[in-house]
Amino acid sequence: MRLSSKLAVLLTLFSFFSIVLVGYPAFENSRRALEQEAIHHLLSTNKSKEIQINRWIGDLSGNLELLAESPFFVEEFPGEMAAHDPLVPAHRFAHRNIIAKYLKPVLEKSGFSELFILRAEDGRVLVSTDSVQEEKYKTNQPFFEHGKTRTFIQNVYYSMSLQQPVMTVAVPIRDRLGKAIAVLAGRFDLADLSEIMAQRSPMKQTEESYLVNTFNFFVTETRFGKNFALKKSVHTIGVIAGLKGESGVGFYANYRGAPVIGAYHWMPERELCLITEIEQAEAFEPVAALRKFLVMIGALIGLMAALVGWFSARNVIRPLRWLVKETEKIGSGHLEYKIQTAGRDEVGDLSRSFAQMVARLRDTLVSRDRLAAEVAERERIEASLRDKNAEMEHFIYRVSHDLKSPLVTAGAFLEYLKKDIAAQDLERVGKDMSYIRSAVEKMDQLLGELLELSRIGRVVRAPVAISFQNLVGEALSAVAGHIARQKVDVRVGEADVVLHGDAFRLSEIWQNLVENAIKYMGDQPHPSIEIGAERRKGEMAFFVRDNGMGIKPDDQAKIFGLFQKLNSGSEGTGLGLALVKRIVEMYGGRVWVESEGMGQGSCFWFTLPRCEPV
Amino acid sequence: MKHPLWFGMLAMIAGLCACSRQEAPKPPDAVTVQLKWVHQAQFAGLYVAEEKGYFAEEGLKVGFLEGGQGIDSAQALISGQADFAVITPEDILIRRSQGAAIVSIAAIYRRSAVVYLSVPGTGIIRPSDFAGKTVAITGRDGAVRDLEFQFYALMKKLGVPLDAVRCLPYDPDYTAFIRGDTDITAAFLTAGVVKLRQQGYSPNIIWPGDYGIHFYSDTLATTETMITQNPDRVTRFLRAALKGWREAVGDPESAVAIILKYAILPDFRLQTAMMDAQIPLIHTGSGPIGWMEPDIWQGMYQVLMEQGLIAASVDVRSAYSMAFLKSIYEGGVR
Numbered sequence: 001m002r003l004s005s006k007l008a009v010l011l012t013l014f015s016f017f018s019i020v021l022v023g024y025p026a027f028e029n030s031r032r033a034l035e036q037e038a039i040h041h042l043l044s045t046n047k048s049k050e051i052q053i054n055r056w057i058g059d060l061s062g063n064l065e066l067l068a069e070s071p072f073f074v075e076e077f078p079g080e081m082a083a084h085d086p087l088v089p090a091h092r093f094a095h096r097n098i099i100a101k102y103l104k105p106v107l108e109k110s111g112f113s114e115l116f117i118l119r120a121e122d123g124r125v126l127v128s129t130d131s132v133q134e135e136k137y138k139t140n141q142p143f144f145e146h147g148k149t150r151t152f153i154q155n156v157y158y159s160m161s162l163q164q165p166v167m168t169v170a171v172p173i174r175d176r177l178g179k180a181i182a183v184l185a186g187r188f189d190l191a192d193l194s195e196i197m198a199q200r201s202p203m204k205q206t207e208e209s210y211l212v213n214t215f216n217f218f219v220t221e222t223r224f225g226k227n228f229a230l231k232k233s234v235h236t237i238g239v240i241a242g243l244k245g246e247s248g249v250g251f252y253a254n255y256r257g258a259p260v261i262g263a264y265h266w267m268p269e270r271e272l273c274l275i276t277e278i279e280q281a282e283a284f285e286p287v288a289a290l291r292k293f294l295v296m297i298g299a300l301i302g303l304m305a306a307l308v309g310w311f312s313a314r315n316v317i318r319p320l321r322w323l324v325k326e327t328e329k330i331g332s333g334h335l336e337y338k339i340q341t342a343g344r345d346e347v348g349d350l351s352r353s354f355a356q357m358v359a360r361l362r363d364t365l366v367s368r369d370r371l372a373a374e375v376a377e378r379e380r381i382e383a384s385l386r387d388k389n390a391e392m393e394h395f396i397y398r399v400s401h402d403l404k405s406p407l408v409t410a411g412a413f414l415e416y417l418k419k420d421i422a423a424q425d426l427e428r429v430g431k432d433m434s435y436i437r438s439a440v441e442k443m444d445q446l447l448g449e450l451l452e453l454s455r456i457g458r459v460v461r462a463p464v465a466i467s468f469q470n471l472v473g474e475a476l477s478a479v480a481g482h483i484a485r486q487k488v489d490v491r492v493g494e495a496d497v498v499l500h501g502d503a504f505r506l507s508e509i510w511q512n513l514v515e516n517a518i519k520y521m522g523d524q525p526h527p528s529i530e531i532g533a534e535r536r537k538g539e540m541a542f543f544v545r546d547n548g549m550g551i552k553p554d555d556q557a558k559i560f561g562l563f564q565k566l567n568s569g570s571e572g573t574g575l576g577l578a579l580v581k582r583i584v585e586m587y588g589g590r591v592w593v594e595s596e597g598m599g600q601g602s603c604f605w606f607t608l609p610r611c612e613p614v
Numbered sequence: 615m616k617h618p619l620w621f622g623m624l625a626m627i628a629g630l631c632a633c634s635r636q637e638a639p640k641p642p643d644a645v646t647v648q649l650k651w652v653h654q655a656q657f658a659g660l661y662v663a664e665e666k667g668y669f670a671e672e673g674l675k676v677g678f679l680e681g682g683q684g685i686d687s688a689q690a691l692i693s694g695q696a697d698f699a700v701i702t703p704e705d706i707l708i709r710r711s712q713g714a715a716i717v718s719i720a721a722i723y724r725r726s727a728v729v730y731l732s733v734p735g736t737g738i739i740r741p742s743d744f745a746g747k748t749v750a751i752t753g754r755d756g757a758v759r760d761l762e763f764q765f766y767a768l769m770k771k772l773g774v775p776l777d778a779v780r781c782l783p784y785d786p787d788y789t790a791f792i793r794g795d796t797d798i799t800a801a802f803l804t805a806g807v808v809k810l811r812q813q814g815y816s817p818n819i820i821w822p823g824d825y826g827i828h829f830y831s832d833t834l835a836t837t838e839t840m841i842t843q844n845p846d847r848v849t850r851f852l853r854a855a856l857k858g859w860r861e862a863v864g865d866p867e868s869a870v871a872i873i874l875k876y877a878i879l880p881d882f883r884l885q886t887a888m889m890d891a892q893i894p895l896i897h898t899g900s901g902p903i904g905w906m907e908p909d910i911w912q913g914m915y916q917v918l919m920e921q922g923l924i925a926a927s928v929d930v931r932s933a934y935s936m937a938f939l940k941s942i943y944e945g946g947v948r
Contacts, residue, residue, distance in 0.1 A: 123826075135740050135772075137826035140909070142900070157899030160725055161824050165899065215897060216864060230899055231890070233864025 004313035011309035012302045019298035027294060031287045035261070038283040039249045042263035045200070045276045046247075049209050050267055052196045053274075056111070060188060061151050061169050063110045068171045068184045072102055078175040081119070081126065081182060095127060103129050107186075113166075114187040117173065120148050120180050133161060138185075143170040147183040155271055156190065156211075156219040158230050165190060165219070165230045190229070194220045206258075206279035211272045212239050219272060224256060238262035242273030251280065319347035327354065335362045394561070398574070402446055406439035413439070449575045456582045461502045468497040468542075472531055475510035482518050486527055490514070493532025497540055499611040505583050506611065512576040513544040513604050520602075522549030540612055545603040550595040560591065580606070587611050642675040643847055648696035649681045650832060653876040655888035656804060657700065658869045659722065659896075663858025665872045672850035678876075691716050691837055698840075698851060702760055703830045703914050703933075704923075710933050711924040715838035718934040719852055720904035722859065723831030723895040727803045728764050731791070731810070731817035738797060739818055741768045741825055745778040747797035750790065752783050761800035764822040764829055767917040771826055803895065808887040827917070828910045831895065833934075841935065852938045856904050863897045866890060904939055 067073065080094045103115040107129050116128035123139035138144045146152035147170025159166040167188040172180040197209045197220045208223035216235055218228040225232070237252035242264030254260040254277050262277040281288070326339045339355040413435045420428040472492050476483070483490055499506060514529060521527045530545040551559065560581040584591045589607040649657050660678070663669050669676045679696055681687055688709045690696040699716075706718050730749070732738035738747065753759040761784055769776055782796060788810060790796040801807050803819075810817060822829065834855060836848055862869035866889045873889065874880045897903055908931070915930045 132739050135742060136824035139826050140828060155899070158894040158897075160821050160894065163819070163894075213899065215899070215902065217897065217899070230897070231866065231893055233860070235864075 003317055004310045007313040008306040008309040011305035015301045015305040016298060019294065019301060023294040023298065027287060027291055030290055031284060034284055034287055038261050038278060039263070042249060042261060042276045042278065045207075045209065046263045046265040046274055049196065049274055049276065050265060052199075053193070053267070053270065056192065056196060057153060057169070057188070057270075060110055060112065060186065061153065061171070063106055064112075064115075064169055064171045064184060064186050065151055067102065067106050068173050070102070073173050073184070074176060077173060078181050098127050099129060103127070111189045111192040112186040113189040114162075116185050118144055118147075118170075118183040118185060120172075120182050126182070136161060141168075143168045143185055144183055146170065147185060148172055148180045153270075156213060156230065162187075167193070190220070194229075197221075198223065204278060204282065206260075206282045207276065208278075209274065209276040211270075211274055212242065213273075214243060214271055216243065222255070236262070238264040238275055238277065239273055242266050242275060254279075316347075319345075319351075323347060323351050323354070326351070330358055335365065391561070399450065402574075403443060406443040406446075410436050410439040410443075449579070453575060453579055453582065456505065456579065456586060461504065463500045464503055465498050465500050466503045466506070468495050468499065468533055471499065471503065471507045472510050474503075474507040475514060478507070478511045479514050479518070482515065486518050486521060488518055488521070489526065489528040491528070491530050493530070493534075495533035497533055497612075499608060501587060501608070501611040505586075506608070509580050509583050509606065510544065512580050516576050516604075517544060517546035517548060517602070520548045521546065522599075524548055539607050539609060541605050541607050543603050543605045545601065547601040550598050550600040550602050551593060552598060553595075556593050556595065559593065580604075584608065640673065642670065642673045644675045644677065645697040645847065645851060646677045646679060646695070648679045648685075648687045648690035648699035650687050650700040650702070651681045652878045653678075653680055654879065655870070655873045655877070655885045655892065656832065657876075658862040658873050658889060658892075659859025660855055661858070661872050661876050662862045662869055663854045665875070666858065666861065668854035668857045669851070672854045674847070674850060674854065676851075680878075688714065688716060688835075691835060694837075697847075698834060698836050700832050701835045703833050703911070704760060704763055704918060706833065706835055706933050707915050707918055707928060707930070708923050708925075711926050711928045713926075716835050717838055717841060717932070718833040718835045718906070719841075719848060719938050720834045720856065721830040721832075721906045722834060722904065723892065724898050724901070724903075724905065725823055725831075725895045726764065726821075726827075726829035727805075727831040727892070727895055728761055728822060728829065729801055729803050729807065730765065730768075730798050730820040730822075731801050731807070732798050732820065733791075733794065734816065734818055736797065739820070741772045741820060742774060744769070744798060745774050748780045748782055748795075750782045750784050750788075750796045750799040752781050760831075763917060763921060763923075764827050765800065766921055767827045768822050768825055770920065804888050804892045808884070808891050812884070812887065828913055829917075830906070830910060830914070833906075834904075845937075849938050849941060852904070853942050856942060859896060859903050862889075863893045863903070866893065902939075902943055905943075906934055906936060906939070 077098070080091075080098075083091060085091050098117075106112070107115050114128060114130045114133065116130070116133055117126050118124065118138055119126050123137050123141070123144045125134050125136045125138065128134045141154070143152050143154040149172060151169065151171045154168045154170070156165050156167045158164070167190060168185055169188065170183050170185040173182040173184050175181050193211075197211065200207050200209070210222050210228075211219040212234055213219050213230075216233040216239060217230050218225075218232050218234060220229060222228050232255075234255045236254055238250050238254075238260075241248060241250060243266070245266045245268070247263075247265045249261065249263050251259070251261055254262065259280045260277040261280055261283050262275060265274040267274055323339075326337070329337050330339070335358060337358075339351050339358065413432045417429060417432040417436070420432055469492070476490060476492075482488075510531065514531075517529050518527070524547055526547070528547055531543070532545075533540055533542045535541070560577045581591050584606045587608045587610040589609055589611075591604065591606040593602055593604050595602040647660060649660075657678075660676075664676055664678075679690060681700075687696075687699040687701045688705045691699045691701070692709070692714045700722070701716070701718070703718060703721070706716055709716055730741075730744075730751075732743075737743060749765065751761050751765050753762060766776065769779065782790075784800055785791070785796075786806065788799055788801070788806065791799040792810075792813075792815070799806075801810070803821075807817070807819065834852065836851075841848055862872075866886070870882065870886050870889055873885045874882065877885055879885075911930050911934055915924070915928065915933075918924050919927075
């Protein structure tokens, strides 16, 4: 994970944690307060509903009792009832009179839907404000049975007569002797009961109260359902608890499956369970708003924290990332690259010290290179000194050996000379003498050439300009005798080069190479030598080519050493090619030989950079 | 690494299943119920008990025998073709008087569904208005006699001489009644009234119960043999059936959904209307579902005897048994 993301997440988590830490207790406290308030409200609603129901029932029963105990029913009604005969006009008048004068006024001013009088004897409805109900028998009804002796309220049940749920109160009508001769009954208008249950605070959207009977059936209508009374049963946690005779509060799903806070209350005298419920969503709506607010604030702060974290991390990272790029450039070998060191912050300090470090590193590397070059130079010089030492040792050995052999020859012939002189053999004396002279001459030549060799580089003549043709011409004239003797065909190329240098020494190069070519011509029947020059890789290269015996590749490096003769029987001192090498090297050049091998001829090449005109 | 936990839980569940199976190794008892009429809302409680597995919970495998024209529920019980039957109490009393050992164990229609209808505006609002009128009540070939018993009882109770009314055969299509040729017709609250209301009529309803004639309509019955030999099976059957009925009347909409699976007329409006019409008969608001009163049995017997339908006198108390209802409701089921 990138540093910026890490920092953003960290800050967000931290802010979230803080919000939860601060918000949750606040939320929980408000929720508890609301819960308490809701519970209190529901309980007091139930209490007040119960009081209202009891007052409603009490008022109605009281009205009925007052009516039953009124002078008419005590004094006159028993007589009229005894003379009951619908066919008699007087009776019909009395019948209408009871309804109009005594029942209707009570019916109208109180909340009864029907008032009727039952004969105590057989439960027959003698008089009713609803004429259809007259002549029916209520013999089996509990309100009739109990109404004969006391005020009795029959709970909500389904009336087949009315084809609807009803609740009936009955009071006895007693004559002067206190004998119950009839029962005065009234049907409660259940709309009023439903009205009591429906009353509620207009502020509450989901609050509702209803009654449930012992068979789990709704007794009053609900706010959100139609025709529930005695048609639908309900088995919610609240109802079940209420029907067990308990009163309390619960959190459960109501008959619609909505989560509610419900207060249930058992009314023993009514044998009904009173339920008041409010949806939890509504009860806790304020805290839901608070929660929403907290979540929003939390989200906002979290977002801000994330942004701040991200930007600040970016601010820190940007110069760091830049520094990383700069150091990568240096890392890839560009030590000379200058790191920008602007900025007064820690990153600026870092880049400055990094730049210093790079500078120091650079210095160290430069002195190291110089040292390495010096070491290499010294090693080179040392090697060349070693070569020179070896050459010198070899030279001394060769010189002493080659100088010694003519001396041994001369010494031996001097002995012969002494003997031949003693024997007076003149012919042999002459021979001995010529051998001795030959040895001396050989020695003289050897010493002369050694001297020459030592002079090269030591004795320097002033340089002159001389053409290639002139130099070759001088060399060839010096060895003209050899050429003629061996009948060598010498051809000189037409190169037009002017060289600057010691003309004598330069001419010696060609002279020695031609001599060498003639010397190693072998048994070539048509000996020829070709001399020329050509431009090779920007420098002038000179060559002397022959068609002689050639040189084995293994020997090609050795031949330029002092006293190196590949064939010890061959004539010469073995110093010729060493001389050539010394001269060429004096002018900064190189000398090498090309030969395909034995019998293939040889070509000697050399360069003379310091002789070429600038 | 979650797998071992899952496997453990599965193994536990499997183990529990195995255990519970071991606890109930007995195969369910097969019982057959003869219905009183064709499949319709009338038997909602039994369908609910079956569909919701209440019978299965009681270790019963219930088969329904559909009723209908010419099918004698009582005979199915007597012959042993059915273990239980939905029968009218009249049938039980009459058959018992003829020697059949059948017993009612619960009253499903605790109020009679039989009513008498008149056309509004004719002034016929109570039985005393029947004098001089034509009444469609008599059953053909002894069928639908249930409609007659209460009528005669009503007339007798209210002192209307039978020769003052003209009795005609009952017509389930109510053609003459609708035309106005017949003043009064008998009908079932749960069938004829529903039908007429669906056709747009709202007749005056005269219910015998309002005039002291208290009859049950549908009762659940079994044989004395079953009661003596398998009282436990009877209890289990009745407990499941009552639970089904309780649920059906408590939630008519769900009940109708189940009824429609069985009904030969799977008409939602019809079955809903039937369901609504029978709820007050089943759940009256007083007393638990199925409960029976000695007075009512005695009253029914009285009526039948007066009408000369009882062959030999019967001990009414042996025609019904409260033992099962009592044990079930004492067991805490409301």
